[in-house]
Amino acid sequence: xxxxxxxxxxxxxxxxxxxxxxxxxxxxxxxxxxxxxxxxxxxxxxxxxxxxxxxxxxxxxxxxxxxxxxxxxxxxxxxxxxxxxxxxxxxxxxxxxxxxxxxxxxxxxxxxxxxxxxxxxxxxxxxxxxxxxxxxxxxxxxxxxxxxxxxxxxxxxxxxxxxxxxxxxxxxxxxxxxxxxxxxxxxxxxxxxxxxxxxxxxxxxxxxxxxxxxxxxxxxxxxxxxxxxxxxxxxxxxxxxxxxxxxxxxxxxxxxxxxxxxxxxxxx
Numbered sequence: 001x002x003x004x005x006x007x008x009x010x011x012x013x014x015x016x017x018x019x020x021x022x023x024x025x026x027x028x029x030x031x032x033x034x035x036x037x038x039x040x041x042x043x044x045x046x047x048x049x050x051x052x053x054x055x056x057x058x059x060x061x062x063x064x065x066x067x068x069x070x071x072x073x074x075x076x077x078x079x080x081x082x083x084x085x086x087x088x089x090x091x092x093x094x095x096x097x098x099x100x101x102x103x104x105x106x107x108x109x110x111x112x113x114x115x116x117x118x119x120x121x122x123x124x125x126x127x128x129x130x131x132x133x134x135x136x137x138x139x140x141x142x143x144x145x146x147x148x149x150x151x152x153x154x155x156x157x158x159x160x161x162x163x164x165x166x167x168x169x170x171x172x173x174x175x176x177x178x179x180x181x182x183x184x185x186x187x188x189x190x191x192x193x194x195x196x197x198x199x200x201x202x203x204x205x206x207x208x209x210x211x212x213x214x215x216x217x218x219x220x221x222x223x224x225x226x227x228x229x230x231x232x233x234x235x236x237x238x239x240x241x242x243x244x245x246x247x248x249x250x251x252x253x254x255x256x257x258x259x260x261x262x263x264x265x266x267x268x
Contacts, residue, residue, distance in 0.1 A: 003064070005079045009087035013078060016100035017058050020158060021090035023128075027154060034103045036156035038166075040095040041066045046166030047101055055100040060085060063096035071099070103156060106174045109147065109182070113189045116144035117215050118264055121176070121186075121193075123231050124151045124222040125252060131155055132163025133253035134220065139167035141257065142264035146173040147217070149182075179230040186234075191217040195235035196259055197227050198249060202240040209262045218259055220252050 006014065016035055019025055030036055035055060038044045041063070048054070054075035059067040060082055067077050085093040113119055120143045125131055131153050138146050148155060152175075155161075155168045176182040186193060192213040196205075219235060221227030226249075232238065241250065241258055250258065 003068070003077045003079060007081060007084060009084050013056070013076075014058065014080075014088050016055060017085075017088050017098055019090050020098075023157075026157065030157070031103065031154065036101050036103050036154075036161070037158040038099040038101050039097070039158050039162050041070060041097050043161055043166045044070055044097065044099045046169050047099070050169035052104060052169065053102045055102055058085065058088075058093075058098040058100075060093070060096050067097055075099075107172070109174055109176060109185045110189065112145045112147065112172045112174045113186070113191065113217075116172075116189075116191075118143045118260070119186075119191060119215075119217040120146045120256065120260070121149075121217050121219045122146065122152050123149045123219060123227055125220070126151075126153050127223055128153050128157050128159040129163050130223065130251070130253045131157075132160040132168070134256045135160070135164040135168045135171055135173075137253065137257040137260055139164075139171050141260035143171065143218075143260055146171050147176045147182075148173065149176050150178065179228075179234050183234040186217055189215075191215050192237065193217050193219060193235045194237045194239045195219040195221075195227050195232055196239050196241070196255055197221065197232060198240060199232075199238045202238040205239055205241050205259060205262050208237060208239045209265070216263060218256075218263065220256055220259075223252055 038047045054071050056075050057067045057071055057077045059077055059079055061079055064079055120138050122134055135146060155173060161168055194216055219227055219231055
């Protein structure tokens, strides 16, 4: 494993780490380049334990020992001063370690949901913090898989991974096609589609949970607009979390935690 000191921000070997704060740019360049960024030793460790492979590691001197112990001979380690790391990435890298990782190929929907009893479906959620928080809830509260729609934010974007505390590496996930194709796939898998939404004909979460559906896909919608008409049309049930205090709904990440706690009680 070569340990290579670098002191120039324009060194081409640092290209994977350039402009990490430009979300629009990274949304295009990371999947196209077959990479994602893991930030911090803890996240890198979880990625490696999940079988993901590093392309390289960017590290400051005081964190070098951690990097070497984690990646062994698998990747080049670039050691840079803190000011160079900030010039390249666009922010102060307080966590000391960034790793450019090979992005694994996505599995098929059928493979991801095979045998799953509780699946989370995230529709068109664009906030990476909410994506990461939903994955963390899925991992902690017993969901077997997560599915994301075509316009949903990238679960492997740096902020999503960090907020999830690396749980995006332990919960099986993949992308769904559009609903016209997605619903038959989920129905074929034997999943009951439960849309979490406000509706006059919605049943309360506790009532739905008591019905005892064997296999459930919980549909959660985008910030603000909620689930699309196509998602609601695809659902077998509309489910709502009873609210108090004049509040009509929760943030999508908080709603996912509440719903998964209730639905997962008999499965944990």
